[in-house]
Amino acid sequence: MALDLETRTALVDTVLRLVNETLIPAEDRVAREDAIPREIADIMREMGLFGLSIPEEYGGMGLSMEDECHVMMALGRASPVFRSLIGTNVGIGSQAILIDGTEEQKQRFLPGLASGEIVGSFALTEPGVGSDAASVRTTARREGDVYILNGTKRYITNAPTAGLFTVMARTDPTNPRAGGVSAFLVERNTPGLSIGKPERKMGQQGAHVADVIFEDCPVPAENIIGLQEGVGYRTAMKVLDRGRLAISASCTGFAERILDESAAYANERIQFGKPIGEFQLVQAMIADSYTDAYTARCMVLDTARARDAGEDISTRAAACKLFCSEMVGRVADRNVQIHGGAGYIADYAAERHYRDVRIYRLYEGTSEIQRVKIGRDVLGGAVR
Template identity: 35%
Template sequence: MTADAARTLEAERLEQERMILDSIDRWLERDVRPQVMHLEHNDIYPDDIVEQMKALGLFGAIIDEEYGGLGLRPSVYAKIIERISTVWMSLSGIINSHLIMAFIVQRKGTEAQKRELLPRFATGELRGGLALTEPDCGTDLQAIRTTARKVGDHYVVNGTKTWISNGIKGSAFALLVKTDPAADPRHKGMSMFIAEKGDGFRVSRKLEKLGYKGIDSAELIFENYKVPESRLIGGVEGVGMACAISGLELGRVNVAARGVGVAQAALDEAVKYSQQRQTFGKPIHQHQAIALKLGDMATRVMASRLLTEQAANALDRGDRCDYEAGMAKLFATESAVENSLDAMRIHGGYGYSKEFVVERLYRDAPLLCIGEGTNEIQRLLIARRLIENNPA
């Protein structure tokens, strides 16, 4: 391909991506924002909005075009997630958990698995999420107890998964199990399956949450659940941890983008209110105490967005990006928490009222510091990579 042809192709791609982002913005303002307060306060799953998300192709956002997806770059996907999270963060979780599952299949699955599953993921016909966490195992994934025992041409799964996004409404999950509980090191005995709901696979309960309403979080029970050997991702045992890590790279970029969206929403609400509210004869943004908060909030948003773009661009290139994604996830999510609190303080008593958006942002933001690996773990990973890159 000539240089001119390459430039033309890149220009066409950028224009297509711009059009997609513009359509997302119009959809959010027209069909989502007017419903958010009602759905969120009543913890109602947004079935109608999910159908619209299917029609927009969002469940296939990063799935390659040859498998029926939009084939968007992770950097564009991150921008979509930021926009959605600025309006209602819960919707981003419905997409993210599903696309982590698709991302794992696209990166680690066999060609037969890709051709069977990805087109169904892309349309939203088959959607779900990631089943990693267990009641006694969160951060330490190697300590999971769910097992899969080979019997003929299938595996028999027993165990429990908890805090699984889309657990009730979803129909398939990337399920992390132990196929060799005695393996040393432990990760060598871990495998991952695409598990569709059926006999032996049930939802035990919906988990109630402080924030992150609308999206269902559930506990999943596997009792002698049979999954075909053909659903073993990659077709071999022992690569489950590698699958999980691959998916979590995308997940952390997604959570960072959510952090940017929530931080931006908090800033927008604070700026608007500071221009409307007056004390001592002038708008409160003219008071130094408020201006200082607004300055810090705007800086956090910009820094978070740049860190997230850097991590997403590394994913675009196919580079290892745990260092960049860890930094983006850490900083952007802490910024979301700080900005939501500052927005509440700027609103004063109204910030504590459920009639204002900032109350929801204040409840949603803390989840981001926990999900896809706690921020304490991100700090450790960043430090580890820092030492690896700078040997004594």
């Protein structure tokens, strides 16, 4: 449901107040303690941020794609760790159920995801399966009214705290490709499911990833999404458009925040008797970052509006993800350069920003995967 302009503005302003008054001041603590304080997570739940994309009949806000992008740009000004907390609930965790789930599955799982009572996690990547997502090796063998899952999922966001996992597993061992993969909803307390030790990461401390291990894990047959085998990979691909746009919006918001910090530092840092912002080479870096961020905002909102209008935006969503994830890396790099030696010191936010944004070029499809998709679509005549 699209919000009227006044309501959307009020929602975005509320999110910006949360960002400026609560989230940004907490960033150093979150990075130091590698945890988001419970009171902050509770505020985000009370604001309904876990249910941005989930329809109102299931307890969410049911925002349009354009409205969601505006909110994500606002939230994205804070450390990406906060977006990560709600990301699966808003994106691939809930959307798989919405797009291909049965009504009973929607009624059963979506309200908890919308309220944030349940944290979602999307389990696709494996030790030997990354960009080649169709080569899933985790198996799901049917025995009566249950499927027995065996395998390991790797680098799974929110795994240590998740209450519901959307798991891709191979139900047809004779089909080694996408058609043999099915999607399952696996609850945290299921016997045979265990979580590995959280990984130490380059950035985004406070957002935890870990292995999810299935050892003779019995999952009720009623928990296969859509009650249909062999369509799990297609389900995963269907939800990527929205997820890639939401991530692109977050990249845009963070780039705009970093740009503001670059300009502020350039105005206050004195060298050779004047602010470094008066030197043309510094101005050039500021100009390039502004142009990058402005282009990203235009791309994302244009594509979001097209999706809301019912257009096929698969290629454009990939282009947004490619450009915005690379763009925020460039903006963060220029910010370090503008800060000079201070930008390399952990006491300054510039160093943390540089590390935090690096993951954007990897998850929900690496930049290389986006390029392959875009290139194939254009060469195949799917884009004009």
